[in-house]
Amino acid sequence: MPSTSALSRSTAKSPESEKITINMGFVDLGHIDLLVAEGFYSNRTDFIRTAIRTHLATHAEVLRQAVTRKMLVLGLQRFSAADLEAVHAAGEKLQIRVLGLAVIDPNVSPALAIAAIDSVTVLGALHASPAVKAALAGRIR
Incomplete structure (x- = not known):
């Protein structure tokens, strides 16, 4: 099964950060x-x-070793409908492993996501339509 590193990175503009909320004493x-x-x-x-x-x-060293061991793509990884259609046409499924931001484009249908994506592991943030997230819920780790 191909990993996310097999796909080309998109140069489209994406958010630079994700907002978090913490509680402090x-x-x-x-x-x-x-x-x-x-x-x-x-x-x-x-x-x-x-x-x-x-x-x-x-x-830093422990993180570097873990990224290598888990075969994570570092940074932004975007998945377009064309990327996923090509994977599906080849009879393969993606194992998405990202440390950073994974984006599944808004025009990707839930059916295409299910057909082309075997598993999703994102340490950071996953941006996808609610329908695609729901369709992949059982495959998101």
Whole structure:
């Protein structure tokens, strides 16, 4: 079965980030606000992004090994109707493995998605129509 690396990457514009929500204790939040007020960070978001990047850098080698071991495509991977039709016409099915953003174009029908995609593993975000996500629900890991 082909992996996602067999498909070409699209240069179409996609979102650069995904919004997340976290709950924090009041004291931790106060500490962040104090660091912002003291000029260490421009705002709460700057602090949180910096903290996350620092923590990820601490584990960079473990992450690199895991990406390699799990055969994940890093970054953005877009799947067009033409890509999926070609896979289906070849009698194959995709095993999508992405660390970052996987996009299944809005014009992909649920039937085509089912016919061309065997499994979906996305560490990050999956953007697809609600109908395609519902059709692939049993194949998303």
